[in-house]
Amino acid sequence: MNKQALSPLWTHLTSEGNRTGTWRAALPRYQDQPSPCLGACPVSGRIATWIGHVKAGDLRAAWEVLCDNNPFPAIAGRICHHPCETACNRAKLDETVSICALERHVGDAALAAGWGFEAGPERGVSVAVIGGGPAGLSAAYQLRRAGIAVTLYEAREALGGLMRYGIPSYRLAREVLEGEIARITAMGIDLRLGTGVADAAALEALAGAHDAVFLATGASLPKRLPGLDYGAGFVVDSAAFLVAPEEEQKAMTGAHVLVIGGGSAAMDVARTARRLGRRVTVMTLEPEGQLPAQQVEIEEAAEEGVAFITGAMLKHAEGGETVTITAVRVRFEPGETRGQFSVSEIGGSAFSLTCDTIIPAIGQDADLARWGAVLGADGPVVGRRAGRIRAGGDVASMERFVTHAIGMGKEAAREIIAELAPDAPLPAPLPGPLVGYARINTAYHPGHPRVRQPSAPLSARLQSFAEVQQPLPAEAARREAERCFSCGTCIHCDNCYLYCPDMAITRLLPGYEVKTDYCKGCGLCVAECPTGAIHMQEDVP
């Protein structure tokens, strides 16, 4: 249009001169916040972030994010008790995301590709790690990443702790265990295998020779069942049974094995015995549904033909041609903290049964007396610390899980790094409260059932110690990753930008910025965010 021809009555300004930002009482703020799965994860994994990389098909980036907190994604993706899945927001829409199977997917990809870790620039300080189980290895890994020298003392001839000498290969293939451990030792660790640290004095000496010590010797003293003569030939120690080679395991057991206990170890003893061709009965104090083992382990044991007697207590066992036991039904009351409980016998409920071998697997205690002079023997304490000595894993906690041990090893290492190498970079924790379901706009997350992890056919399972749980096919893994809401993590979907009626959001590349001149503070951007990565904050211009 010809400028001169414009009537003076014609509109000649846009509305942009009106600063509508002055109307506002609150301003949106972009801030990634922790997802509930992260809150429940024993290693505080950035689950929403790495699953986001799986969605985008970038498994390398996913693996790197995973390994910030846990150098064992292929192991955790197989045997973690995955409390993350119980906390997952998606369960409120349809079903929880298969986080654990996705973690395995990423971990396996890393092993297949041979991705490795790099040690940080050397800092001239050294730490002694005692115990080469998940807690000790996790700490060693974090320390090496920060460039701190590590000397690792392990009583046995190989690393891994109960991951090697407890958890059987049908749940954790040995090449996976070897692969993830080798990646850590390749970072340069002064390994002292077959070198136990004997006592408090030896511990003190190490504390003198190093800048810090991390004690992660696990819990190795088996709890004892009253009413059972551990010297009797028909009683077999569960730890000894699990580490023995197959031929020895066969020699240790008769035709019908009675396993006592309802945790992971008891399930592993039972399922191992089934693989030897034994008939197996598991007896637990806990009633059905309250066994401490993971549900999937219990289901798989039952599928494999393990019989269960729940809510019962062994009273007496008598050897002879076969072993005759007497037992009684009990009422079970869980206690305040994990591992504590009380039982009361139900009158007139006594029963008996016969078997050939009894394997009690009712848990282990930490050998605190050994370190008594240094740590005190008043029961396990998380993060127990005396001067330069910190402790973590089973020796210091009743949370007897691999990923708790990994998480405690990481936390101890981060404390040590903050002290000894304050300028080494440490990932900052996400600020703010856990992002609850109410902050997820589910209109952007259509319903899709959870992808099920496949298992080996039952017929094949009892014939070998090969892994039962099978990997997710790549396409299924990507689809499963798509189910994740990305709670609290911006996915750069542009919704906030596109829904603002006031054009008050600018797209940066990457990210977004709120124009305070125009934002009226309505909160539509927050309401239409599919992930809860933006929130309103009081703001009076």
Added chain:
Amino acid sequence: MDISRYEDHGQFCSGHAACGGCVEALTMRVILNEIGPDAVGVVAPSCTAVILGGYPTSSARIPFIHGLIETAAAMGTGVKRGLAAQGKGDTTVVCFAGDGGTYDIGIQALSSAAERNEDILYVCFDNEGYMNTGGQKSSSTPHGAATGSTPLGKATVKKNLIEIMVAHRIPYIATASPSHLADLAAKVRKARAIRGMKVLIVVIPCLPGWGVADDSAVRVARLAVESGVFPLMEVENGTTWRIASEQTRPIDAYLASQKRYRHLSDGEREALQAEVDAGFARLKALEAINPG
């Protein structure tokens, strides 16, 4: 996120006077950006007119003529014919009006423009009442909804503008919602390419008029679509019907999301549910006998 994708080319400007959180402004943003710079608008007195701006400023980058509430379609007719006479027949002419200006006061002009099949895109921002004058009922106000002039709830049902327009056999009639912005943009694009009369009716949950929280109008619009209260649909030439949205939830959450239905008894709510079900079933039946 396919549901919200559209392109912003700066055709609608910040600093406009819409209430914070108003989805009428949001809808204008999508429509004006989809129409682009080669367009002239006319607007009837309405919230839209207020949002477009007080002289001498405008929130739209295309020129808008502010006219009388009776005359949006008539003004659009004149502008289009004037442009055509100047050899600018490709320039889009868009009419913006509220439901009062469409269902009630402007229906004569609309009906005659439709009968003549004028080449204009007529957008009705349907906030189901005379809202910029304080929230009186219009013939678009639904059965049971309270307004300033129907404080106990409107006694009669919402006028069926779609079927009125269908009776004119115009090339294109569509409904749209601010909860489905990609769909809205696609419908504007489609309408622009069609010669002749196009009518687009967009549901606009009005924050003060319906009693909706500042951050919730998109959610309320989504509930309207999902509960079948405001289905997303298209009718071409009066004979090809397409109902694109499904009725996936009862109306309870929709009713509960607004203050204008607060007074309803359980029995009245059930009666409204039955009305919505019957209306949706009727649409599906019409679609079945007029397939696309």
